[in-house]
Amino acid sequence: MRVGLVLLSPLARFMIRYFLPTFLIACLSLVDACADEIDEATRAKDARRVKALLRLENPQLSEDAKGSVLRYLQTKKGTDEYLSIVAKFQLKEAKDELVRLAVEDADGTLGVDAVRLLMKLGQQEYLAMALADKDDAAATKLAAALGLLSDHNTNSLLLPLVPSEKSVGLRAAAVTALGRNLPGQKELLALVQAEKLPADLSFSAANALLTSSDAHIKAEAGKHLKLPATADAKPLPPVAELVKQSGNIEEGRKVYATVGTCAKCHKVKGEGKEVGPDLSEIGSKLGKEALYVSILDPSAGISHNFETHLLLLEDGTSVSGILISQTEQEVSVKTAEAIVRKIPRDEITAMKKQPVSLMPADLQKSLTAKNLIDVVEFLTTLKKP
Ligand code: HEC
Structure with missing residues (x-):
């Protein structure tokens, strides 16, 4: 017996050293595979459940069924199917994804359908918050998508942006959006007549109002706004x-x-x-x-990264251009003449980002x-x- 054990033990040690780890890894991957399988099974079950629910006239979702639908939706982001399921079950939980979609596809059907759905789900306040809080580029896209919806119910979201502190881009997008429906055009005209329309929005307002299908709006707007003249002295067409x-x-x-x-x-x-x-x-x-x-x-x-910067210099002069680089010692800007100017920090008294393009x-x-x-x-x- 003893002899047997002594003989076996090197073999056992060998087995433990070389085969146990392999065995454990195999076990773990088996467990993993099972987990995946459960996932697959849940997924298939979710899909079947959603299909069945979609056939119902007025589906009332239990918490459990809602879980299935939301899990299923995770796999359908950015598709028409996503939107129609959210619409069918009135899923307010999808609002973040809908805003994301509106920004991503602001001038496409999906993006506009996403804002339509947000409005239908009563998410006006959420949209107002998104317009206020998102970065300028995203908010501008959201405003554009709202405009393409051409629904006067969006006007109350867009109007407050016009006289705000937001970038010209976002404010101009709000003006263009308001200009896409008649009540919005009337709101804009009222601002113009009261001389409350900020000057940097007159191009977008002129474009919106001088093309109005309403002759009265067009004529009234024409008294205050005009499109700039072109080289042959004719006014620019809208x-x-x-x-x-x-x-x-x-x-x-x-x-x-x-x-x-x-x-x-x-x-x-x-x-x-x-x-x-x-x-x-x-x-x-x-x-x-x-x-x-x-x-x-x-x-x-x-465009992002092409904002004009104005540098005021100690000698009383100023330089404006696009910021190329800045270090502790100097700031480099490229002027409208494509000249790079490197200016030592200690000669700069102030540096401001300008709301106007260098173009x-x-x-x-x-x-x-x-x-x-x-x-x-x-x-x-x-x-x-
Ligand atoms: C003095 C320089 C200057 C001249 C001249 C100029 N541009 Fe620009 N352009 C810029 C700058 C700077 C920007 C970036 C800032 C901005 O978006 O306004 C720009 C932006 C643009 C954009 C938007 C680009 C984008 O990626 O969004 C277009 C399109 C454009 N220019 C076309 C033209 C055309 C066409 C002409 C001639 C009729 C022209 N530009 C003349 C400086 C100029």
Whole structure:
């Protein structure tokens, strides 16, 4: 017996050292696989349950059933099915995801359907909070989606933004959104008539009101607002009319490089100076309407990282440009002439981010409407490969 044990023990030790870990790992993965299986099973059960519930006329969800539906929804984010299930069961729990979707797809059907659903679910207050608290870029998109809904019930959410301290971009988006329904246009007109419309919103307000289908609104607005004149002294047509036209791409390419002066500040496929964003793929980023607004009202949609900074210097002069870098010793800005200026910190008395774009707001002065239509046509062809 003893001899047997003595003989066995090296073998046992060998087994313990080499096979036990392998055995344990195998056990663990088995447990894991079982857990996955449970997950799969739950998922299948959830899917069956949701399907059955969807067939009911007026489904009342028990807590347990609601759990199934919410779990099922987690796998359907960003789809039409997600929206229709939320609508069917009136799931307020989905409000965060709906706002996220509205921001992500602000000018698409899904995004607009998401805000429609939020309104239906009585989430006005939540939307007002999102408009107030989200960062400017996200809030601007949310306002745009609300505008595309063309529902006058959204006006009370948008109107307070107009005279607020928010960025021009967000305020202009609110004006455009209000302009998409008649009661909203009336609210805007009242602001204009009372001379309470901030001056930096007159371009977006003119575009909204001078194209009104209501002759009275159009005429009244015309007394206070007008679109800027173009190179041939004719007033610029409203953006809503410009977008309906198609231009000549080759002519547009020429305008871009010559009278438009665009190449002085933008690169396309490696050519041109780089003050503003590279436009090589701008046709994939912006639609026609957004392109017109970017050109004609640049301050309404200042792209991130391209804000103008104004530096006041000790000698009483000032420099403005796009911030390139800053260290403890110096600040570098690129001016509208594409010149990089490096300024020692101790010469700077103040530095302020400006609400206006470095892109000139009066480019249309040297362009005809046709030039503009052509240049936009050209820009729409600049797409991601
Ligand atoms: C003096 C420099 C300057 C000139 C000239 C200029 N731009 Fe710009 N542009 C900028 C700057 C800076 C920005 C970024 C800030 C902003 O969005 O307003 C910009 C932004 C844009 C945008 C938005 C880009 C984006 O990614 O959102 C478009 C489109 C555009 N410019 C087109 C044009 C066209 C077309 C012309 C000529 C008709 C032109 N620009 C002339 C400086 C300029």
